[in-house]
Amino acid sequence: MDLTRLLSLLFVFCCFSATTATNGTRGKTRGFFGVLEPDKSGQVAVDPATSHTLKSGLTTVFLPIIYIIVFVVGLPANGMALWVFLYRTKKKHPSSIYMANLALADLLFVIWIPLKIAYHLNGNNWTYGEPLCKVLVGFFYGNMYCSVLFIACLSVQRYWVVAHPLSQQRKNNKVAIGVCVAIWVFILLTSTPLFLYDHTAKLKDPNITTCHDVNIIHDPLDPYSSIWLPFYYFILMALVVFLVPCLVIIVAYIFLLRALGNMEESTASKNRLKVVLLIVTVLVTFLVCFIPSNIMLVVHYSLLKDGYRDNGYSFYISTLCLASLNSCLDPFIYYFVSEDFRNQVKNTFLCRSNRAVERMRVSFSSMKYSKKSKSYVSESGNTQTSSC
Numbered sequence: 460m461d462l463t464r465l466l467s468l469l470f471v472f473c474c475f476s477a478t479t480a481t482n483g484t485r486g487k488t489r490g491f492f493g494v495l496e497p498d499k500s501g502q503v504a505v506d507p508a509t510s511h512t513l514k515s516g517l518t519t520v521f522l523p524i525i526y527i528i529v530f531v532v533g534l535p536a537n538g539m540a541l542w543v544f545l546y547r548t549k550k551k552h553p554s555s556i557y558m559a560n561l562a563l564a565d566l567l568f569v570i571w572i573p574l575k576i577a578y579h580l581n582g583n584n585w586t587y588g589e590p591l592c593k594v595l596v597g598f599f600y601g602n603m604y605c606s607v608l609f610i611a612c613l614s615v616q617r618y619w620v621v622a623h624p625l626s627q628q629r630k631n632n633k634v635a636i637g638v639c640v641a642i643w644v645f646i647l648l649t650s651t652p653l654f655l656y657d658h659t660a661k662l663k664d665p666n667i668t669t670c671h672d673v674n675i676i677h678d679p680l681d682p683y684s685s686i687w688l689p690f691y692y693f694i695l696m697a698l699v700v701f702l703v704p705c706l707v708i709i710v711a712y713i714f715l716l717r718a719l720g721n722m723e724e725s726t727a728s729k730n731r732l733k734v735v736l737l738i739v740t741v742l743v744t745f746l747v748c749f750i751p752s753n754i755m756l757v758v759h760y761s762l763l764k765d766g767y768r769d770n771g772y773s774f775y776i777s778t779l780c781l782a783s784l785n786s787c788l789d790p791f792i793y794y795f796v797s798e799d800f801r802n803q804v805k806n807t808f809l810c811r812s813n814r815a816v817e818r819m820r821v822s823f824s825s826m827k828y829s830k831k832s833k834s835y836v837s838e839s840g841n842t843q844t845s846s847c
Contacts, residue, residue, distance in 0.1 A: 502663040503675055510665055512773055513583045513672065522780050523579040526572050533569040533786035537562045540790050548799055553616050553635035558793045560639045561609040565786040568602035571595050572783070578670060585659055585670035592658045592670040597650045599783070604649070604700045606785050607749060608642050610741060611704035613796060614711040617737065622718035649700070652692045672776070674763060683764040690760040701753045705745065712738050737795040740788065748785040751778035 505513075512518065544559035574595055578585050585592055616635075660673040676685045683690070719731055755775040 501661060503660045503673060504663050505673060509673065510662075513662075513665060513667070513669070515773075517773055518583055518672075518776065519579055522776070523576050525780050526576045526579070526783065529783045529786055530569060530572040530576065533565060533572075536790040537565040537569060537786060540793055541566060550799075551632055553632060554613060554620070554796055555799070556632060556635040556639060557609050557612045557616060558796065560642070561606060561613070561789055562793070564602050564605035564609065565789055568598045568783070569786050571598050582665070582667060583669055583672060584667035586668070589657060589659045593654050596658050596671050597653050599779075600653060600696075601646050601650050603749065603752070603782055603785070604696060605642065605646050606744075606789065607701055607704045608646075609639075610744070610789075610792065611707045611711075612638055612642075613792065614708045614715075614741070617734075617796060618711045618715040618718065621715055621734070649696065652688060656688055679766070682766045686760060686764055690764050693756040693760055697753045697757050701749065705749075708741065708745075712741075733795055737792065740791045740795060744785055744788045744792070748782045748788065752782040755779075 540562040541559060544555050544562065548555050571594070574587060574591065612635075657675070658671040659668055660675050661668045662673065674686050674689075676682050678684060715734060719734060755778045759772065759775045
C-alpha cells in the first residue's frame, strides 16, 4: 500500500505540474509543433507556448528527476533479476522464461536512460545526433510494448498453473521460448516505422535541438501530411499491442480468481494472498505507466493532425515519463509470481552460493519440522533453524 500511495502522489504531482504548464500557455498555440523556416536554413520556428514548455521546470527538473529514479532503481533491480533467472535458477519453467525476457527488455531500455537525463538537464538540447535519438525512441516504445505483452503471457501462465496444476503444458518451455521469440520479432518489426522519420528538430528560439519533442510541420495548413505516419502507428499499437493484451490480462485474472474460489480452502489460502498482491502490482503498473501514456499518445496525435489549440502536450510528455516507471515496478511482479525468485534473491543478498544452498536443503530434508518450536529437529535431538 505504501508503494501505491507513493505512486499516486507522484502521479498527482505530475498532473499538477502539467496543468500548471498548460494553463500558463492556454489558447496561444495550435499544437506542439514547429514550422520549417522559409529561408532553407533548416531551423524550425515554434510559438512562445512551445518555447515556454521547453524552458519550464516540468521538462528541465521534474522529468530528469523521474528518469534518474528509474535508472538508479531499474538498473540494479533488473540486472539482478536477469542474473538470478539465468544463473541462479536451475529448473527453468515458462514463468521464469517470460520474466527473464521482461527483465531483459527493461534492462535494454534502462541503459539508454542516461542520454535522456542528460538531454533534459541540458535544457532539452539533444547533442548526440539523429541516429541515437531514433535508437532511444525505439527502445523506449519497444520496452513499453514488450512489457505489456510479457505481462500478458505471465498472467495467462499464472492462471494455467493454478487452474491446471497437473497439466504438462504448464511446464512446456518450448512453447514459452517460441512465444518469447515471436514477441521479440514482432516488436522489432513494429518498431521499424519509428526509424522512418526524423525525431530531432533544430529550433530557432530557443536555440536548441529537440529529440522526439517537436513535430516538424512542413505545411501549417495541412499538419496531417507531416504526421500521418506516427498518427497511424500509435493508434495501431494502442489497439493491437495495448488494448488486446490488456483485455487478455483482465480475463486471465478473472478466471484465476474463479479457479481459486473453486479450490479447497487450505489450498486456495496459500495462493490467494500472492495472487491478490500480483494483481495489485499489475494494476498499479497499468494505471500509472501504460493506460495514461497510451491514451495520451492517441489523443495527442489525433489533435495534432488537425492543429487544435491547447492539445495538452505537457500532460502528454508527463505520462510518457511515468511510463518508464514500469522498469521499477516489474521486479515486484517477479517477486510475487515466483517463490524460487524470492528465495534466490534472499540467498544472493546473504552471499550464499548454489552449492551452499543445496547442502542446506539436503541437511534440512533429513530432519523433521517441529510446529511447536518452529524449527527442524534431527533424530539426535539437535535443533536447527532455516532461513533458506
